[in-house]
Amino acid sequence: MIEIKNLKKSFGDLLVWEGVSFTIEEGDITAIIGRSGCGKSVLLKHINALLTPDEGEIIIDEKNIFDLDYVDKRLLRQKFGVLFQGSALFDSINTFENVAFPLRYFTNQNEEEIHENVMRALRYVNLENAAQQETAELSGGMRKRVGLARAIILEPKYIMYDEPTSGLDPQTADEINGLILDMARQFDVTSIVVTHDMHSVLEVADKVAFLDQQKLSWFGTIDEMKQSNQKDLVNFITASEYQIKQ
């Protein structure tokens, strides 16, 4: 369980958000939605302690992660898999090595075990034939899938997805949504999805946190969201639906 309590963050004079509090339950897929620039990715980077807030705390496994020293923060981060917006693949090594990367440094597995695990992860994202391809040769959708294979290779307890479907065609986006659902249901992973793609939210999320006007504007289940009358949330959903129809 991840408890976010009264979080506040600003960059210089620019307030990103304040008073952000909500709880991410074990096994849930929680979507963090909001307009571009509202601080969704910034919130994500707080959850695995890549950024430190001005105020507030995040409790993971009964510990405030901002009280941890650097070594403990790094141990905590190993419980997270992160799929970055641009996939963040290491471009100096090929697909196989990208996925194998965490295994080589954080486990004592031999080459045979590493090969087996990497191929299993690549098979899971349907990319086993691309193992020896250079990352520069991969399409946007393939890069996302390699990023996902790398994110799950250490069997994390939590997976964070930063705009997993942005820049993808609808069919590939659906494939990624399918993988997110599959990951959560099959392996009981707690997932946090940052997105402004409402189609994706409706498809995968159990709960939704809506960031707007420098605060957590709304939080609830997907069914509650569908019935909500909260003006800003309704406007956001309506604009997104209009975009989908267009």
Added chain:
Amino acid sequence: MRVFKELGKYSSLLYQGLRSSTEFSTYRKNLFQELVKVGYDSVPIIILVGIFTGSVMTLQSAYQLESAFIPLSTIGAIVSQSILIELAAVISGLVLAGKVGARVATELGTMRVSEQIDALESMGFNSVSFLVVPRVLAGILMFPVIYIVASVCGLAGGVAAGYFSGQVPPADFLEGARMYFYPWDVAFGVVKSFVFGFIITSIACYKGYFATGGAEGVGNSTTQATVLGCIYILLADFILAALLL
């Protein structure tokens, strides 16, 4: 104010690097790769620079000292002293501020703006230990070797230029070089190259590690790494000469 802020960030990065230098298992593999990139890959350009520096220095000295009263061995003494004390270290440093400094700043800058450094941190890596420590260590360890290669090539270039131009016979050149050879000159050159190696790689790492703003930001950090590297090499050269000579 901005200068102090930059200085603080630079010192903090170095401190983090120093603190994480005990995590040898993390950066061991990267260190060997960087030793090759900083040292071995720089050898061809350093050989070229060394030979031409020694050659030009010999021809110009012969032109300026053309007199029946000045023995030809003086040219060998001047060229060898200049190369060992100053030129081999400084010219190599300036050339490598461009070659090594630009590469390091671009590499780290690209990793920063494409979130690869965030990805490393997210996986639980210490990104400073993984990226900065091996590069700075490689600079400190390989620059003295590069200085020695540049010195040998400079002297060889001087001898060759003197011989082929017919202005300084090798025997005279080497006699002058031997007559004014002091081991301290070489030690001084090695000390300078240690410092230059640290300056070039640490500034490049700093500029690349904190790069912002996409392709243009990476370009800016690369330019700043190269220019600042050159400026601080010249400054350090002056300070070391004032302190140690």
